[in-house]
Structures are given as C-alpha cells and as structure tokens.
Amino acid sequence: MKADETLDCYGLMCPMPIFKTSVKMKDVAIGKVLEVIATDEGIKKDIASWCNTTGNELLEICEEDGEIHVFIKRLQ
Template identity: 60%
Template sequence: MKADAILDTLGLYCPMPIVKTAKKIKDLKIGQVLEVISDDEGIKEDMPAWCRRTGNEFLRIEEGEGEYRVYVRKLK
C-alpha cells in the first residue's frame, strides 16, 4: 500500500506510537495516508481505537516478522 508519509516508531511502547501519530498526522493534508511502523503489538488494537476517537480512517494493518505496518487516512 502506498503512503504519503511514513512514521517509524520501532522500539517504542504505548502510548508513544499514538502520541507520535497524533503529532505526525498534523503534517498531512486531508485525504493523505500515513503509514505507521511499530513493533508494539498493542498497536493492533490501539490504532483503530485512536482512529475511531479522532475521526480518521483506519485503512489496514500488515503484519510482518515482529513488526506491523498500519495505514491511516487523514479525514479531518
């Protein structure tokens, strides 16, 4: 999946991946996609929850070897 921006949060535990996501998404335009890379398993539940709360769109999650790529579309 193609993203407009990538955020590397490898090695960071909760809540830092969503804290950094909240910051990073401000740099994007509406409709653009942010890819967040994380090795914290909590991201699987936390990113959809963050998206529901903030009104952004959770697109999909790709699981690799011990790492997750999460795609979020900025909606507001």
C-alpha cells in the first residue's frame, strides 16, 4: 500500500506509538494516508481502537521482517 506520509515508531513501546500517531495525524491532510512503522505488537489492537475513537479509517495492518506496518486514512 502507498502512503502519503510515514511515521517511524520502531522500537517504541506502548503507549508511545499511539501517542506519536495522534500527534502526527494532525499534520496529515484529510483524505491522505499515514503509514506507521512499529515493532510493539500492542499497536495491532490499540490502533483499531484509536481509529474508532478518532473517526479515522484503519486501512491495513501487515507484518514484514519483524516490523508492523499500519496504514491509516485521515477522515476528519
């Protein structure tokens, strides 16, 4: 999947990936896609809840070589 912006949260533990995603998403234009790269397994559950709470769309979660790639579309 192609992202418009990327946020590197490699090596950060909960709650930092969600916190940094929340801050970064404010700079992402509506309709654009943010890719978050993380290693903390907790992001897979936490990001779904965060998207439901904030009204953003979780497009995809995939894992590759120990990295978790999360793609979020900003809706508001």
